[in-house]
Amino acid sequence: AQKVTQAQTEISVVEKEDVTLDCVYETRDTTYYLFWYKQPPSGELVFLIRRNSFDEQNEISGRYSWNFQKSTSSFNFTITASQVVDSAVYFCALSGGTYKYIFGTGTRLKVLA
Amino acid sequence: NAGVMQNPRHLVRRRGQEARLRCSPMKGHSHVYWYRQLPEEGLKFMVYLQKENIIDESGMPKERFSAEFPKEGPSILRIQQVVRGDSAAYFCASSPPQGVSTEAFFGQGTRLTVV
Numbered sequence: 001a002q003k004v005t006q007a008q009t010e011i012s013v014v015e016k017e018d019v020t021l022d023c024v025y026e027t028r029d030t031t032y033y034l035f036w037y038k039q040p041p042s043g044e045l046v047f048l049i050r051r052n053s054f055d056e057q058n059e060i061s062g063r064y065s066w067n068f069q070k071s072t073s074s075f076n077f078t079i080t081a082s083q084v085v086d087s088a089v090y091f092c093a094l095s096g097g098t099y100k101y102i103f104g105t106g107t108r109l110k111v112l113a
Numbered sequence: 114n115a116g117v118m119q120n121p122r123h124l125v126r127r128r129g130q131e132a133r134l135r136c137s138p139m140k141g142h143s144h145v146y147w148y149r150q151l152p153e154e155g156l157k158f159m160v161y162l163q164k165e166n167i168i169d170e171s172g173m174p175k176e177r178f179s180a181e182f183p184k185e186g187p188s189i190l191r192i193q194q195v196v197r198g199d200s201a202a203y204f205c206a207s208s209p210p211q212g213v214s215t216e217a218f219f220g221q222g223t224r225l226t227v228v
Contacts, residue, residue, distance in 0.1 A: 044220075044221040045219040093156075102158075
């Protein structure tokens, strides 16, 4: 069975703090894809990153970075120097070689000015 | 390059009415997926369609829900005789023929409220 767990329901930080959103997944597939999406208050889903199971390189994009560790089945997302505009719900998702995305329940991030 | 277009963005229906949600995939995309997001929950897969074919509807409720993706025009998710529990955000995603090897692009969603 495939599963994505985002244990942090809600996180509040003060602007400029760093914050890490945790994502733990379960799958028996050897080939799979992991994703992060942002859902701002306006409600749309904004694609942030896709990572396949053979690529364990960490990635940095501006203030965003992702740490993929197969050994712990985790794909964590860090925002450096958070800003109020980062306030959103963040979803981690898994696609196990099929067309179905398995989403976590999301982490609501509140960045306070 | 227009993204995945969903309309309407917001839809209010009384109990017992029908709801029709539309999704136009990105240009060149031939795969469409519908997901439902209940309040305070993640998205759950409902159905996967290609042009004129339902490939997998395992996530769709057995009754009242149907989906189509005709040769011409948008994909339609139809909910008959809506009930309060159908209130949710419905997201459509599309991907190119290569399918899951690339990311699915999501529309902005349709928020259905049943009163």
